[in-house]
Amino acid sequence: MRTLEGIGSTPLSGIGTARWHRPDADLTLPDSSDPSDSSAVDPDAERERFERARDEAREAIRQARDRAAERVGEEEAAVFEAHEGFLDDPGLVDDIEASIADGTPAERAVDDRFAEAIAQFEAMDGRMAERADDLRDVRDRVLRALLGAEAADLGDLPDGTVLLAERLTPSDTAELDPDAVAGIATVTGGRTAHAAIIARSLSIPAVVGVGESLREVAEGAEVLIDGDGGRVVVDPDAAQRAAVGGASAPVVDEHVSTADGRAIEVAANVGSEAELAPAADRGADGIGLFRTEFLFYDRESPPTEDEQYEAFSAALEAFPADRVVVRTLDIGGDKPVPYLDLPTESNPFLGSRGIRLSLDEHADLFETQIRALLRAAAREDGDDLAVMFPLVSRIEEVEAALAVVDSVASDLTKAGIDHAIPELGAMIETPAAVFLADRLAARLDFLSIGTNDLTQYVMAADRENDAVADYHDPLHPAVLRAIDRTTTAAEGTDAWVGMCGEMAGDPALTALLVGLGLDELSMSAVTVPAVKERVAAIDAEAATDLAAEALACETRAEVRELLDA
């Protein structure tokens, strides 16, 4: 038994068989046969092997296409059609066959010809380099078929897999089947990285940032992922094994109140349609953050108004009696979307992103999204739709966004299309928004505090930079005061105040947050039952006292001490 320490990312436990994901691993070819040896190669047999391998690869590509279409969407599945195009490229196939006819073993011929094409594409600009990745993908499928190697198909891992990786990309993670994957552990990465957030949304136990020691875990070893304690246990003993899956909180479908009767909405953050049903299953009181970026990723052009309408409708259908808060497109230089042609910025977190892009370069996308939202709000179950704008820092932005809503509404009226105005709110993520919270609350229906970005901006610490990870903690008194200032500013207005950052999903902080005056907490669905259980046990008055004491603390250490007491 050996225990490795990391950062708990999805607070669930799982146990299974270690399997390394090595996307860059070479498919090692048999030793390059020396030319004098070529008589040993039977070109006819090699050509047949090549044909069979291609058939196998084609079959696998088609399966991947169908699965992507089913899980994500037709548009996203299109990349696999391109893969099939590369696989059957007549130029490529002719060259490989010619090389085989000259006595080259099939795998060598494939590897050499693809290497040539890959080098050609890589010599071109950024977009073409992505195509080189597609070619690698296709090459690996053919080589795997030739070598009889197993495919690292992340969507098709055997049950009980604990996936180990240097790092996982968001798209790797989105491909995982939560029923098959018992856990994830990575060498690098942090709790707020996008891949970690997706793993939480999929309820996959995860420990990230384990460091070099993770590399020593052997393929096939039995591994326990303790996402709550941030531990990876290799060869766990019987007691640890028995503890897995035992202690989780029961699902509560009803809305909950504190012991003394203050209602707290406990909602879920979701980033794709696939996460809606699991969120409902875990008893979420609606969606407190519906990220719309996923509608824009991994495709060649923006989603249409109808596609977006369908996505919002699916969310409303999943929560017919509860609120669904949709965040308008929140992208920037750090989240590349190829077809949007966003400029590379030296400091994307302080650049053109969120509402700034929506009101300027991408006003067209914003208008389309608002149209889809206004139409969705007119559905029978659309009364509970709410829309919030990300990264607000000026009142002018809110005025401009509201003007877009008005003008879209009047266009829809003219066109005779059913629509309604949903609840409208602003995200509180910047110090500017905190200072203006009273004005924002007066003009809008709600405020939602995004603690990941708020912490980053209040503490001036890049959330992706491990060197300043210590600053990136919402328990720093400055961040707590920013939260308090926001809730206090909304008192006496009709606006409700929610929180949709990762902080909201930590049951150890629930009492503090209730005490700080939040009406709604929205989190990864997996933590909903634990937070609901916690809310029901809280005395709101005692929580208010706790918050007052926390606000009086000068250091994070003091806050921690107070919470641990």
Add this chain to the structure above:
Amino acid sequence: MERTVTVVPEAGLHARPASKLVQTVNRFDADVSIGRADDGDEGLVRADSMLSVSGLNVGHGESVRVVAEGDEAEAALDAVCDLLSTAVEQNEADGGEAE
């Protein structure tokens, strides 16, 4: 025979439009080649090759020259030019790929 057409799909001749082009060309008994309008004969590549077509790296709004020979050259030209001058969304609607 040949024609010059402006590439309408947002993605240019990449990914989906490129694979659609290759699939379309393969439906006809014709040798079809394609290249940037400005690049002359030397810029022409075979249009039934995904590698060659995407290797052209043609973007949205660029002008391309399509040359076809063979029994179904005209039909192939019609189909290819039709594809290149239609936005992707419309292609989908026309092609009946249900959402």
